[in-house]
Amino acid sequence: MIRVRQLSKQYTVHEKEPGLRGSLKALFRRRRTVKQALRSVDLDVAEGEIVGLVGPNGAGKTTLVKVLAGIVHPSAGEARVLGAVPWERSNEFRRQIALIMGQKAQLWWDLPAGDGFLLLREIYGIERGRHARNLGELCEMLGVKAELKVPVRRLSLGERMKMELIAALLHEPRVVFLDEPTIGLDLTAQRAIRDFLLAYRERHRPAMLLTSHYMEDIERLCERIVILREGERIYDGSLREVVRRYAPHRVLTAHLAPDAGGAPDAAGLAAGGRVLESTAALLRLSVPRDRVATTAAEVLRRWPVRDLSIDEEDVGTIIERIFRARGEEAP
Amino acid sequence: MRYLRLYACFLRFSFSRALEFRLDFWFRVGMDTLWYAAHLAFFTLLHEHTDLLGGWTVDQTRIFAAALFVSDAINMTVFSNNLWWFPIFVNRGDLDYYLVRPVSPLFFLSLRDFAANSFVNLLLALGILGWALARYPGPIGPGALGVFLLLLGLGAFLQYALHFLCLIPVFWMHQGRGLMEVSWSAQRLASQPDGIYRGWARRVLTSLLPYALIVSFPVRALFAADLGPLLAHSLLVCLGAFALLVAAWRRGLKAYSSASS
Numbered sequence: 001m002i003r004v005r006q007l008s009k010q011y012t013v014h015e016k017e018p019g020l021r022g023s024l025k026a027l028f029r030r031r032r033t034v035k036q037a038l039r040s041v042d043l044d045v046a047e048g049e050i051v052g053l054v055g056p057n058g059a060g061k062t063t064l065v066k067v068l069a070g071i072v073h074p075s076a077g078e079a080r081v082l083g084a085v086p087w088e089r090s091n092e093f094r095r096q097i098a099l100i101m102g103q104k105a106q107l108w109w110d111l112p113a114g115d116g117f118l119l120l121r122e123i124y125g126i127e128r129g130r131h132a133r134n135l136g137e138l139c140e141m142l143g144v145k146a147e148l149k150v151p152v153r154r155l156s157l158g159e160r161m162k163m164e165l166i167a168a169l170l171h172e173p174r175v176v177f178l179d180e181p182t183i184g185l186d187l188t189a190q191r192a193i194r195d196f197l198l199a200y201r202e203r204h205r206p207a208m209l210l211t212s213h214y215m216e217d218i219e220r221l222c223e224r225i226v227i228l229r230e231g232e233r234i235y236d237g238s239l240r241e242v243v244r245r246y247a248p249h250r251v252l253t254a255h256l257a258p259d260a261g262g263a264p265d266a267a268g269l270a271a272g273g274r275v276l277e278s279t280a281a282l283l284r285l286s287v288p289r290d291r292v293a294t295t296a297a298e299v300l301r302r303w304p305v306r307d308l309s310i311d312e313e314d315v316g317t318i319i320e321r322i323f324r325a326r327g328e329e330a331p
Numbered sequence: 332m333r334y335l336r337l338y339a340c341f342l343r344f345s346f347s348r349a350l351e352f353r354l355d356f357w358f359r360v361g362m363d364t365l366w367y368a369a370h371l372a373f374f375t376l377l378h379e380h381t382d383l384l385g386g387w388t389v390d391q392t393r394i395f396a397a398a399l400f401v402s403d404a405i406n407m408t409v410f411s412n413n414l415w416w417f418p419i420f421v422n423r424g425d426l427d428y429y430l431v432r433p434v435s436p437l438f439f440l441s442l443r444d445f446a447a448n449s450f451v452n453l454l455l456a457l458g459i460l461g462w463a464l465a466r467y468p469g470p471i472g473p474g475a476l477g478v479f480l481l482l483l484g485l486g487a488f489l490q491y492a493l494h495f496l497c498l499i500p501v502f503w504m505h506q507g508r509g510l511m512e513v514s515w516s517a518q519r520l521a522s523q524p525d526g527i528y529r530g531w532a533r534r535v536l537t538s539l540l541p542y543a544l545i546v547s548f549p550v551r552a553l554f555a556a557d558l559g560p561l562l563a564h565s566l567l568v569c570l571g572a573f574a575l576l577v578a579a580w581r582r583g584l585k586a587y588s589s590a591s592s
Binding site: 066125 | 588
């Protein structure tokens with residue numbers, strides 16, 4: 001559904017020295033630098049797949065989404081979305097895609113969302129029956145039927161985002177671009193949006209491309225991630241594989257019984273790893289994967305353990321570690 | 332047909348929205364009424380010192396002033412709000428949503444917001460025009476009146492196209508205020524009868540910067556013996572301006588970089 005080959009995008013940015021002097025100088029002569037937002041990116045996304053675009057600020061995630069949605073022209077390379085060249089912006093192409101930006105509103109601020117949905121019916125040429133059916137289904141899934149008549153400006157941020165999702169999905173797009181869909185939302189609203197997106201994917205099977213700074217979005221929604229760093233794709237594969245390859249340690253946590261007798265001395269136990277925390281009630285060790293079983297057995301043998309758990313490292317930490325490897329060999 | 336239905340939606344929503352803000356609604360009506368009165372008084376005052384202004388009598392100048400009000404009201408009602416937002420949309424990246432819809436973004440951006448609170452002013456301006464035409468002592472035939480109304484419509488479109496063309500450089504300059512001011516200053520050229528300009532200034536104002544075609548040409552149609560050249564001239568210039576606008580718009584979109592998230 002999405003096919004990208006060698007896609008590059010350059011921006012020219014003006015640089016100005018700080019202060020009034022810099023501004024005066026820039027009035028006559030400006031230094032221009034070329035910023036490479038995307039560097040020969042390849043990508044394929046299939047039907048029903050949710051691919052997470054992960055990267056620090058300025059990595060090129062949003063630029064990639066905007067090129068594929070037909071908003072921005074690339075500098076080089078090829079892309080086909082549903083067989084169409086996005087930046088040619090044919091109506092046929094635009095009728096089958098949706099873009100949701102967490103930081104920008106598409107609904108009319110002063111009018112109820114229901115009115116905005118009527119306008120979208122005309123824009124997308126959705127037949128009345130289909131429009132009513134889709135609207136009913138989406139409102140039910142998101143639990144916002146009662147808010148349809150309330151002006152958008154009076155809705156909470158979470159409700160507004162739900163309305164934005166309905167606005168984007170009313171025409172049953174086959175490709176959905178989600179740029180930070182949960183940004184600024186509280187935890188409950190974030191969870192509701194994630195659950196909705198998963199349920200929607202199950203029912204309609206669109207291809208989805210998601211960018212988010214919230215690792216929980218990525219973990220819950222995406223089986224596959226693409227990591228971008230300075231416009232370059234440095235990883236494309238399953239999230240599980242990232243964890244396996246870039247998290248050589250697992251975290252072993254033992255909650256100790258009150259009769260454990262003070263903080264345990266576990267220095268020798270974490271061979272190849274390290275002690276993260278050691279108190280009279282808790283012992284946390286970072287242990288190499290191949291030594292997890294033997295270390296757990298040793299902990300159980302030495303101390304009275306009430307509860308023991310073995311966890312993967314936090315995905316956010318793992319990905320941050322990959323980002324920090326800047327200048328080193330790409331993974 | 333689809334675009335007409337869409338425009339009907341824009342109208343419906345714009346009226347609903349405007350009526351929510353009653354104070355703003357009546358404020359605009361009051362402001363524009365004052366502007367109309369001041370303008371009529373200005374031309375009347377000028378005619379106390381001269382019989383002819385750019386070759387027009389006081390009755391003809393009154394029709395010109397009324398046509399100017401109608402042209403201005405059409406622009407304020409149909410296009411002005413939309414164009415005011417355009418540079419802001421480009422800078423903030425809000426253009427994005429207009430580009431992903433299966434509708435001409437130029438149509439969407441230019442017409443989505445109908446200034447319903449200026450609509451009363453349009454009715455008021457049409458009333459003044461009717462009054463000015465009724466007071467005209469000479470005969471005005473139905474053919475001349477028809478061409479006058481057609482040229483007035485073309486003039487409103489031309490004013491929109493010239494205004495939009497002035498704003499297109501925002502794709503490269505990323506700052507719209509200066510462009511907006513250039514456009515507003517240039518539009519003042521349309522608010523005097525073109526007869527006051529001579530030689531090269533007149534040639535420029537009827538071709539390169541065709542502001543004379545917005546109001547003066549339609550009013551000329553009421554008094555001209557031969558309507559053909561006026562009509563052909565206006566049609567050609569409007570088509571040229573539209574073609575230029577579409578070409579500039581396409582170039583601009585290629586340079587559009589949206590905004591960072």
